[in-house]
Amino acid sequence: MKKLGKEFYKRNTLEVARELLGKYLIHEHEGNKLIGKIVEVEAYMGVEDKAAHSYGGRRTERTAVMYKEGGYAYVFQIYGMYYCVNVVTSEKEIPQAVLIRALEPVEGLDAMSENRYNKEYEELTNYQKKNLTNGPGKLCIAMNIDKELNGEDLCKEKLYILDNKEKFDIITSKRINIDYAEEAKDYPWRFYIKDNKYISKK
Template identity: 60%
Template sequence: MKLDREFYAKDATILAKDLLGKILVHEIDGFKISGKIVETEAYMGAIDKGAHTYNWKRTPRVEAMYGKPGISYVYFIYGMYYCFNVVAKEKEIPQAVLIRALEPLEGREEMSKNRFKKPFNNLTKREVINLTNGPSKLCNALKIDKTNNGEDLCENKLYILEGENEKFDVEASKRIGIDYAEEAKDYPWRFYVKGNPYVSKFRKNK
């Protein structure tokens, strides 16, 4: 069952934890590609120096973050990579959750071709882990790009499903790659499934 609007209508720090174990799905080119969410980061908008919308910054690039909960915010970095986020809270309150890593489920053959241009069975063990163990890697594997920015995850072919309610431990750490964010770089707003091999980095607070 797809997650509904109400599920997303909460603070990003809460949503980031609640999304762990859920299933991200993209139906594209006649295929269904999916992965279990195992790592997330919360971005708390106007009060968060790590967020694109800190101090209520509003530009065409970040407009999706001001949308209703449960839409996608996809942005481009380094002139070559995409990152996929889920908008949280409520309309006009620009919070979002970055999906940092997935455990591949359905469509591994398509993921392999998207990422490495070769069949899944030809991947090395390292390449298997590298399919989706980072925010840009999972976008590449699932063919998520700028055309998905602002997409409604409650209605379209990019969506999130309930998981299997499995039991797992959640760990928290500082977020990654936001050293510019002054004190906000130390907020423990990165969450991941303890021990999952697809988590991008096992970095803990000092």
């Protein structure tokens, strides 16, 4: 499998979002290679998207990475305790990104399980296995992704995405938990792999 290059990310954000599905997110950490297949994403379209952190051209220390060219990680904290990882997209000064909402665990399962539950993977119940990475905060805990990776170049060796050719049906829906975003809460910018058991919400 080939690592995705900058040109993949520096395109239309909605196209990138759909094409991220089925790709492999990898975090190499403390000798472990943690791998999850991307099964659910949401696109955030920047200046004109009331759900985006960069809506209206907002630029803060936190959102600065969104203004870079595509191909960087944007990691932010929610509720003061959980991290979310996004893929910065489009061209420089166009602050758009794709939130990775859910992964299907592929490799490094024991390490992911220790991170989430302090147990080995085989000790988990079926419910715990299903919940290992089926949400943006959950997957960051399992994959050991935190603010230290904010601004990480996705074309380097620590956090990156591998291409993967696979056929599946894609479901499109409204984004989740953004009721504050007025009309933007109804935009159909969430995409997920049909019938995958690891998506966060049907």
